[in-house]
Amino acid sequence: MFKEFKEFIARGNVIDLAVGIIIGAAFTAIVNSLVTDLINPIIGLLGGTDFSGWYFVLSGNVPEGASLQAARDSGAAVFAYGAFLSAVINFLIIAWVIFLLVKAVNRVQSAAIRKKEAEAPAAAGPTQEDLLMQIRDELRAQRA
Template sequence: MLNEFKAFISKGNVLDLAVGIIIGAAFTAIVTSLVDDLVNPLIGMIVGGIDFSSWGFSIGEAKFAIGSFVNAVIKFLIVAWVVFLLVKFINKLMPKKEAPAAAPAGPSEAELLAQILAELKKK
């Protein structure tokens, strides 16, 4: 079982996935800083100095942090945009795959029937 696990974990796809997860975690810290330290203050200036992180309301004991949700949406949009640009860039770098050559056209139905008829006439 240990050898099977070694074979599984050393496959290229698993290692690529692990690297992607590690880079993604590091990238999340960058995006969090970007949103919290740059985007939110900029949006706050535009809308009159409102700090999103303080937005919220309470109903009884429950507190609804709308500002945190807005921050999460902004972070998601930034990450989605960067991933879109990254995939677009990588697709430009990758060589284009040529369409497979079309299979040679076989005889038409009429030609097949003519061949069958010729064979039957021979017998």
């Protein structure tokens, strides 16, 4: 069983996946900072509003105008739809940034492939005359 586990871990796919998860976690911190520290304030300046504090009380006593955190701390059951809307908006922004990143990486890879193909010599194939002679010889062999 240990041998099988060792073989499983040694596969390239597992190691690639582990590296991808680690880089993804680090990238998540960068994208979250981009959204929280740069994009959301710009949206706020453009007339947007912070949805994260929007809620209504399902049960319990919460003072009028209390923040979402104060309502939660009071033990009341709150329906925090604003936090959900903020999470959806953040997801859409993060998904857009990742889409742009993947698109840029694909463009760079495509350029590298085109460059490599342009530098590679063209494969010399048989000429049209060679192919016609092969067909002629096969037809002669069939008749004989």
